[in-house]
Amino acid sequence: MSEAQSASSDDRSDTTRYDVVVVGCGGWGLAVLKVLTDMGLRVLGIERKEICHNLRNYMKNMMMHSFLSYMVLDPEDAILAREGNEYHPRIEELIQSYSDFAVKFDLPIKTHHQLVDIEGVKDDFALTVRDGEGRAVRLTAKRVVLATGSYDEPNLAGIPGELNGSVQHYFHEWEHISDQRVLFIGGGFSSADGIVALCPRNTILWVVRKSSEAVENMLHLQKTKWGQHDARLVNTEILTESRVISLENNTAVVQTPDGNITWNYDLCYMLIGHRPDQDLYTRLLNGNLEFDEETFESCQRPGLYLVGALAKKHLEHIGLTQNLCPDNEGVRYIERIRSAMQQELRCNYQKIN
Numbered sequence: 001m002s003e004a005q006s007a008s009s010d011d012r013s014d015t016t017r018y019d020v021v022v023v024g025c026g027g028w029g030l031a032v033l034k035v036l037t038d039m040g041l042r043v044l045g046i047e048r049k050e051i052c053h054n055l056r057n058y059m060k061n062m063m064m065h066s067f068l069s070y071m072v073l074d075p076e077d078a079i080l081a082r083e084g085n086e087y088h089p090r091i092e093e094l095i096q097s098y099s100d101f102a103v104k105f106d107l108p109i110k111t112h113h114q115l116v117d118i119e120g121v122k123d124d125f126a127l128t129v130r131d132g133e134g135r136a137v138r139l140t141a142k143r144v145v146l147a148t149g150s151y152d153e154p155n156l157a158g159i160p161g162e163l164n165g166s167v168q169h170y171f172h173e174w175e176h177i178s179d180q181r182v183l184f185i186g187g188g189f190s191s192a193d194g195i196v197a198l199c200p201r202n203t204i205l206w207v208v209r210k211s212s213e214a215v216e217n218m219l220h221l222q223k224t225k226w227g228q229h230d231a232r233l234v235n236t237e238i239l240t241e242s243r244v245i246s247l248e249n250n251t252a253v254v255q256t257p258d259g260n261i262t263w264n265y266d267l268c269y270m271l272i273g274h275r276p277d278q279d280l281y282t283r284l285l286n287g288n289l290e291f292d293e294e295t296f297e298s299c300q301r302p303g304l305y306l307v308g309a310l311a312k313k314h315l316e317h318i319g320l321t322q323n324l325c326p327d328n329e330g331v332r333y334i335e336r337i338r339s340a341m342q343q344e345l346r347c348n349y350q351k352i353n
């Protein structure tokens, strides 16, 4: 039985015919909701858990590398007013800022509503959504904006043992970890942040494919970002230009420039990036995430639009706040979705009403 079918034991429906349903209420979903609501369209945002659920998968005190002024959605944001444009917010502050934004502008959102499938065509989509109690809810919409991010499934390295319970793919709930041998795989900020957090009370091996210069450079940026210019990685051995080739039986086999070594670990963090929900996007788009660069409309399925990290992993800056950051890439993208929807729907909407 498919996921879409298994969701439908106690069927309910919302009889409103929405102009647009926005799926996913992270920063991008919220920004798009605000823009479309301001246009007078009949809009609904659905979010599978709480607002900004994906950001909640990370350490709440992790500092964002961007200035708040690039990510904030409300120019009158309280944290922005208190801390200024060049403040680097912690994840929990950004979540607070986005939650305040949703409340302040009374954005129409159903939390604990997860998109499972979409049937139909442009102007006449039927969405199957599962609510927090597992019941299926039907929604209809003329257009659907997909803002589900890119953090659903961890990237894997294709090595034996990587799906064992001792291998974690997200870094959260770490405060209790001490006196462990912890293996980190992956040369990005997530690993660096995790190691800074864990190294004082644990023994760490960090395996990266990068050169030692690249790691030094990244660590410098990372230390600066944490406001810890003198932070040192204690209890940590770094193997650069190396890769793990097996994780079986809590033993890592690492291929290094000097030959293979083995290292016994209690806990492993494999932090090599994430990707969108493959099953969902096989159902919705045949796995094809290509979209029109001007309008965001899916090349595979007209009437569906892809925005935010789902569309471009690097599309980090959001910004409805062009007065704060006029050179912000996000502002231009928000303008494009506004004009795409204006051309497509505003006339229809005026005719209907």
Ligand SMILES: Cc1cc2nc3c(=O)[nH]c(=O)nc-3n(C[C@H](O)[C@H](O)[C@H](O)COP(=O)(O)OP(=O)(O)OC[C@H]3O[C@@H](n4cnc5c(N)ncnc54)[C@H](O)[C@@H]3O)c2cc1C
Binding pocket: 023, 024, 025, 026, 027, 028, 029, 046, 047, 048, 049, 050, 051, 052, 053, 054, 055, 058, 062, 063, 064, 065, 066, 071, 113, 114, 115, 116, 147, 148, 149, 150, 151, 280, 307, 308, 309, 310, 313, 314, 315, 316, 317, 318
């Ligand atoms: C640790 C970390 C640090 C970062 N640092 C920075 C930074 O410094 N600067 C910067 O600009 N960016 C940074 N980013 C990236 C930034 O957070 C993302 O680019 C941004 O959050 C993407 O926003 P989004 O709305 O596209 O996706 P997300 O924030 O991922 O939101 C997607 C939402 O969709 C929901 N969703 C998913 N599937 C479904 C479904 N089927 N049904 C309903 N809802 C669904 C999710 O629950 C989630 O709430 C960082 C990200 C992380 C994880």
